[in-house]
Amino acid sequence: MNTAVLRLNCEDKKGIVYNVSRFLYERGGNIIDAQQHTEQLDNRFFMRVHFDRGEMKTTKLELRKDLDGLAQEFNMDVQLAFGDERKRMAIMVSKYDHCLYDLFLRHQYGEVNADIALVVSNHPDLERVAESFRVPFCCVPVDKNDKEGSERRVLEIFRQHYVDFVVLARYMQVLTPLMVNAYRHRIINVHHGFLPAFKGAKPYHQAYEHGVKLIGATSHYVTEDLDMGPIIQQETVRVNHTHSAEDLVMMGRDVEKKVLSFAVKAHAEDRIMVYRHRTIVFE
Amino acid sequence: MNTAVLRLNCEDKKGIVYNVSRFLYERGGNIIDAQQHTEQLDNRFFMRVHFDRGEMKTTKLELRKDLDGLAQEFNMDVQLAFGDERKRMAIMVSKYDHCLYDLFLRHQYGEVNADIALVVSNHPDLERVAESFRVPFCCVPVDKNDKEGSERRVLEIFRQHYVDFVVLARYMQVLTPLMVNAYRHRIINVHHGFLPAFKGAKPYHQAYEHGVKLIGATSHYVTEDLDMGPIIQQETVRVNHTHSAEDLVMMGRDVEKKVLSFAVKAHAEDRIMVYRHRTIVFE
């Protein structure tokens, strides 16, 4: 529990690993795991360090302050997350329940390093599912003439529940920039198509029409550009001529659950970094 | 060897299986394998029957004639292929050799039920590969100002070598309608992208730019509509942030070989039927 995750990125140059490891060593931190990546084209260096704070004398506040000093010296972007400050997620749904059940169950099995703060939906249908897992449920209908108004209500609810990130578990509404900006790179969506193919509505029917032999699903961060945010995970499943568009919908449910839960787990463990429309997902 | 494959499609109605099996039974044919499919939306019935002619008295000519009668009665499209008339394929290549080697080796292992008539290329580079497998090689450079002229030469060569179908094994030229029409639904191409995403040039670089987490390849019949012909097979492979566009090219080679050889084998065994831009591939 008494651990932390440091993520940083900066121009690649000699001595970064040395300076970061020295920074932690001098303060009594013990590196549990570290991963790094260099984007060759941009000469950009990315690092994630998971470390044990058990023997550190430094308070959280001091650690953040000291880290700012290091960040300035190397012109780094840094992010620090503490293991004892578990993230809180909101799940947004409409009427489909498969991703919701999947997240509830994985959470119950201890697979997801985050708490489920609540479920928000534009329909009342899935309240009984939330109830059976004893998770708070809020129904916020979407007013087509005032989407921002509805989102403002949702954001207010999020604030009340200390929501750190948002999971769109087959939420069937397009978000406005208001919501997207409030939770930039903290809203995870699942698209039931193999993006960038089959953007927009009814991707399984598009796939059927094209006669593809694999269908897929994609989890990604939400940006203003519909279905074009940084991709976190993708998965495909083989289909053939015997499958109707309805069969594709059924088969797609399994891959949707897989890519969405992958993304949620990775986000909760601070293993994702976004750089120029692409994600670095450390495993 | 003394076998045949009958493929047919017609409006779905009662008694087709019965009538087809009676047709063969009365003539002494023994069904080895049979597959069928109904396109519900169009009420269209598709059937493939692989049968043994060993005890049939009927000659090939008579069989074809009798079959025409059956076809007329049920308003069927029928295709009949005899096992002792092995198909002959031409392989077209440019400079990449991985698909060429793969086809040569699979042919050598007896995986492909067709003969390799020859290799045609717009470059001389791969002659030594064809030579090492003792397959004829023709170099026909493409004149950018007279593509049809070049294709006419290729078609003449195909006629001389009794070519039944054509495999574009990373052939880097777009065909004109002249060639496409001459071998309609008998030209198999491999596209190094997960169609319909990443049509056109440099699909791996497009995939890299989009930050996808799976790359793919697609084998399909060639039509006038570039990269949009009926898809035969698709395959994907997982990639991540550590892979450069060049890595994707490397990783893609393996999936290209896989989807192309799948298509070539299926076509050679008369297991593919095309209906409205989609393929039915019986396994």
Add this chain to the structure above:
Amino acid sequence: MNTAVLRLNCEDKKGIVYNVSRFLYERGGNIIDAQQHTEQLDNRFFMRVHFDRGEMKTTKLELRKDLDGLAQEFNMDVQLAFGDERKRMAIMVSKYDHCLYDLFLRHQYGEVNADIALVVSNHPDLERVAESFRVPFCCVPVDKNDKEGSERRVLEIFRQHYVDFVVLARYMQVLTPLMVNAYRHRIINVHHGFLPAFKGAKPYHQAYEHGVKLIGATSHYVTEDLDMGPIIQQETVRVNHTHSAEDLVMMGRDVEKKVLSFAVKAHAEDRIMVYRHRTIVFE
């Protein structure tokens, strides 16, 4: 709904397809789908015919009787199932709930062509899950000194609920021959290992010890020979050195659900035939 599935197997000889299709045609049946397979080594023919009875005059009883005649003529084993006599399944569980939830949800989505008659468990823990899906739940503790006694109680309950087949959804007890014989080739188990490797207890820990790079799960019919019954489906998932035995348990849950639900769906649709310790699963 007014359909039926005929499964048969017999020595392979000329005219079987013809005679079966004639049999149905003469009685007004319309073949919706048919699959066949020949085991070359044994010269044994297998066939599954899915047909529409909507225009058949023959009653169910007459059809069965007529079919017996055909079976005698060709020395066939035949099985006939009517679409309007939906199968009823019992699910047996212990304390793990992931396969149970998966079956409940797939049933709810209409993926499984069978009714869930009830859940039987040797522990009371999962009653609330059954309750939330409104499925009857019976707790029958297992007396180690009288396993057959416990099974007799379970069999009695099955009779009361008209149970056609049994799904062991991570039921942690070995069945005695009493139960196995009562539901021969109608009890489906999921083993959390890639059989025949890792038979018996703690397969994930065995896998971990061996340092395998893929773990798997297997669904199979239960026979007297523990974990050695005819395999229906298998699936693997990639693992590596970073995964502990506990991680394998977690990752295994997803493949267990996949192979078990595949088997349940195939069994419910009468798509499985068993021949000499092996299954033929028509797709």
Add this chain to the structure above:
Amino acid sequence: MNTAVLRLNCEDKKGIVYNVSRFLYERGGNIIDAQQHTEQLDNRFFMRVHFDRGEMKTTKLELRKDLDGLAQEFNMDVQLAFGDERKRMAIMVSKYDHCLYDLFLRHQYGEVNADIALVVSNHPDLERVAESFRVPFCCVPVDKNDKEGSERRVLEIFRQHYVDFVVLARYMQVLTPLMVNAYRHRIINVHHGFLPAFKGAKPYHQAYEHGVKLIGATSHYVTEDLDMGPIIQQETVRVNHTHSAEDLVMMGRDVEKKVLSFAVKAHAEDRIMVYRHRTIVFE
């Protein structure tokens, strides 16, 4: 080119990453990539550091000596490999050529960071393949009554060709401890079964008999314990009732090539560490 790979393992304690990165930093080395792993059960730490020596003043000899000092201080096992000392591999084959072609072609495409020193075979058949890629070929028949004598000849040939590691590309002879000891953890074998299932001879036929629904292949280091050496990679492919044992052999070829080439590439790049019958493969 002017790079090196350091691999080390030791008891896990605070400061290792710091001390290793300081060691390199002080000598002007620049870390390109670093991976680490801790075996929790044994409290054992593993690390691989890929670094640039371009600006290092230290000679190779000095670096090795200094490293010995560090190793002693932390009681580490260390291994150092220089990028400009490309490894040389010997490929051993019998009569199957698919893995041989695969390795030749991948080497030609620049996928394998090693030189192919020569091919050694107990049969003359594949000489023409080696010749077409201009790789030296030695035929050393195996005397069943003096296997060690044959291996001594092979080892002598390896010495003459400066062979660093050995790839058994479907070499059909069991090695004696003489050879195994001479190249401990430097002989890579491909087994055409999903180990530990189907050890020994004719694994595809064993798999067929068991009616498995997936077949696999395994690459591993060779030890005295036949087919039980540390596993490097495994892969499976789906099969069904329509596939004969001969089909499995054919389908297996593709997975054999995949797992063997994976292992060869990983070994050539010093990405594998062996610990207690298990491998750590850094990606």
